[in-house]
Every structure is written in structure tokens, then in C-alpha cells.
Amino acid sequence: MFRLFTGPLALGCLLVLAACADKGERAVDEAFADLNVIDESNLSDVMLTVADPSEAVSYFQRATREKPDRIDLQRGLARSLTRARRNAEAVSAWSRVAAMPGANEQDSVDLADALIRSGDWDRARSTLNGIPPTFETFQRYRLEAMVADANKEWTKADSFYETAVGLTTQSAGVLNNWGYSKLTRGAYGDAERLFADALRQDPTLFTAKNNLILARGAQRNYTMPVFPTTQTERAQLLQTLALTAVKQGDVETGKGLLREAIATHPQHFEEAVRALRALEAG
Numbered sequence: 001m002f003r004l005f006t007g008p009l010a011l012g013c014l015l016v017l018a019a020c021a022d023k024g025e026r027a028v029d030e031a032f033a034d035l036n037v038i039d040e041s042n043l044s045d046v047m048l049t050v051a052d053p054s055e056a057v058s059y060f061q062r063a064t065r066e067k068p069d070r071i072d073l074q075r076g077l078a079r080s081l082t083r084a085r086r087n088a089e090a091v092s093a094w095s096r097v098a099a100m101p102g103a104n105e106q107d108s109v110d111l112a113d114a115l116i117r118s119g120d121w122d123r124a125r126s127t128l129n130g131i132p133p134t135f136e137t138f139q140r141y142r143l144e145a146m147v148a149d150a151n152k153e154w155t156k157a158d159s160f161y162e163t164a165v166g167l168t169t170q171s172a173g174v175l176n177n178w179g180y181s182k183l184t185r186g187a188y189g190d191a192e193r194l195f196a197d198a199l200r201q202d203p204t205l206f207t208a209k210n211n212l213i214l215a216r217g218a219q220r221n222y223t224m225p226v227f228p229t230t231q232t233e234r235a236q237l238l239q240t241l242a243l244t245a246v247k248q249g250d251v252e253t254g255k256g257l258l259r260e261a262i263a264t265h266p267q268h269f270e271e272a273v274r275a276l277r278a279l280e281a282g
Contacts, residue, residue, distance in 0.1 A: 044076050053084035071102045078110065087118040105135040112143050121150045138167040142174050149181050157181055172202035176211065183215055191215040196225075203228050213237050217244025222253055235265035239272045246279065255279050 044063075047056040060077035067073055078093035094111035097103055108131050115124035125147045131140065145160035161178040165171045179194030195212035198205055212225060222245055229237065242257035258276040262269050 044072070048076060048079055048083075053080060056080035057084050057086070069100075071097060071100050074100065075107070075110075078114070082110075082114060082117070085117075087114060090114040091118050091120070105131050106137070109135075109137065109140050109143065112147075113139065116143060116146060121147060125151070136163075136167065138164050138174075141167060142177075145174075145181075146177070154181075154185060170201070172198045172205050172208065175201065176205060176208040179208070179215070180211055183211060183218070186218075188215045188218045192219070199227055206233060209233065209237060210240055213240045214244060217241050217248065220245075220248060220250065222250070222257065231264060231266045235261045235269055235272070238264060239269070239275070242272075243275065251279060 043059075047059050057077070057080045060073060060080050063073045064070070064077050074093065074097045078090055078097050081087075081090040081093050091111070091114045094107065094114045098107045098111050108127055112124045112127040115121075115127060124143070128140070128144055128147060141160045141164035145157050145164060148154075148157035148160055158178075161174060161181070164174050165178075168174070175194050175198035179191045179198060182188075182191035182194060192212060192215040195208045195215060198208040199212065202208070209227065209229065216222070216225065217240070222241055224234070224237065224241070238257050238261035242254040242261060244254075245251075245257060246254035255276060258272050258279070261272045262276065265272070
């Protein structure tokens with residue numbers, strides 16, 4: 001009896017083993033497919049954060065050629081082009097992303113950002129207007145404020161800046177932008193307060209320091225405010241204050257501030273020296 005069943009039994013065992021092998025191979029293939037997706041995702045993150053911008057662009061260009069329907073890779077290409085400051089190409093890339101199935105409101109915000117960087121304010125405004133008002137993010141309102149500024153819609157700009165500040169814990173940059181908006185309008189006191197707020201958030205922000213000096217100088221306040229600076233920074237700020245004083249017609253005060261800037265700078269301050277010589281000669 002044993003011999004009678006040996007052949008069929010052996011064949012059955014082989015079929016079972018073959019089926020198990022097929023299942024095992026499929027499981028291995030699926031595991032490797034999952035692993036490849038994870039590895040690709042990690043590589044994309046690296047490319048968007050620490051890689052050289054040009055290398056990131058090359059990586060995502062290759063990836064999108066191979067898989068053009070992958071919206072995550074198209075987003076990666078658009079972001080890497082923005083990082084590389086290839087603004088015209090970034091606009092094209094974000095336009096493509098925004099038109100793809102699976103695009104969301106953030107993609108439209110990123111498109112508006114790229115449009116502003118390329119100087120297309122009208123299309124940026126139109127893009128932002130197309131985003132539902134329920135989509136409330138810091139970036140969206142920061143861009144809304146910039147567009148309102150460009151159109152000299154001051155009430156809207158102030159409202160958008162205020163909203164943006166309330167949506168972030170790192171508001172130094174937007175406070176500086178808001179202050180600069182006030183500065184261009186001639187609201188020097190408001191500008192000074194906003195620059196001071198920006199420096200409380202980030203004491204290293206040199207543009208806010210320089211803008212604060214401009215706001216004070218515009219009010220004929222030629223004393224240096226109290227905030228941490230390096231010697232080089234202090235010299236540069238004194239020069240800014242000096243030139244602001246000259247512009248206001250306070251030439252002798254400007255000369256004195258230039259002399260102080262030259263004495264403060266740890267090295268030869270050629271720009272301030274030239275300005276002082278021109279004032280003394282003229």
C-alpha cells in the first residue's frame with residue numbers, strides 16, 4: 001500500500017512546496033517593494049533638506065522622468081527648484097503639481113510663493129484668491145500680506161500680517177516684513193516697534209537691526225539702540241545711521257557717526273572712509 005501512494009504523495013508534496021515557494025517569492029518581492037518605497041522616501045527627504053540644491057534638482061528630474069504620475073516626486077522637483085532659486089522653472093513645476101490629481105491647497109500656496117519670487121504679483125494674487133478661506137496657514141497669510149503690500153492695500157496688509165504672526169512661534173521674519181511695510185508708508189514709530197519685536201524674537205536678525213536704525217534715523221533719533229551686536233555689525237549700523245542723518249540734512253551729525261563707525265570697525269572700513277571724505281570735501 002505504501003508503494004501505491006508513493007508517486008501521488010510525492011507529486012502532491014512537490015505541488016505544495018512549489019505553491020509555498022511562489023508565495024514566499026511574492027512575499028519577498030512585496031517586502032522589497034515596500035523597502036524601496038521607504039528608501040526612496042528617505043532619499044527624497046534628504047534631497048529636500050540637506051543635499052545641494054542643484055543635486056536635488058537633478059535627482060528629482062530623473063525621478064519624474066521615470067515616474068511622471070507620482071505627485072510626491074513632482075512636488076520634490078518643484079521644491080528643489082525653489083531651493084535652487086530657479087524661479088521660472090519652479091513656477092512651471094508648481095503649476096504642473098497644482099493641476100495633478102491629488103493636488104491640495106498647500107500646492108496652490110507654494111505656487112503663489114513661486115510666482116511672487118518670479119515677480120508675477122497678479123497671478124500670485126489670483127492663485128491665492130482661489131484658495132478656500134478655511135485653509136489658514138502662516139505661509140498663506142504671509143503671502144497674502146506681501147501681495148496686499150505690493151498693491152498698497154495697507155488695511156488688508158496689516159490684517160494679514162497680524163494673522164500670520166498669530167499662526168507661528170517664529171515670527172521674526174514676518175514682523176520684520178511688516179515693519180518694512182510701515183517704514184515705506186512713513187509710519188516710522190510703528191515700524192520701529194515692529195523691528196524691535198522682531199529682534200526680541202531673533203536677536204541675530206541683522207536686517208531687522210538695520211531697518212530699526214533706518215526707522216530711528218527717519219525720526220531724527222541718532223542714538224544707537226541697545227541690542228547685542230558684533231563690532232563689525234555695530235560699525236555697519238553706525239554707518240547706516242550716519243547716512244540717514246545726512247539724508248535728513250544733519251550733515252555734521254552724519255560726519256560724527258561716520259567717524260565713530262570707522263573707529264568701531266575691527267578692520268579698515270573703506271566704505272565709511274570714502275563717505276566721510278566725500279562729505280568733508282563737499
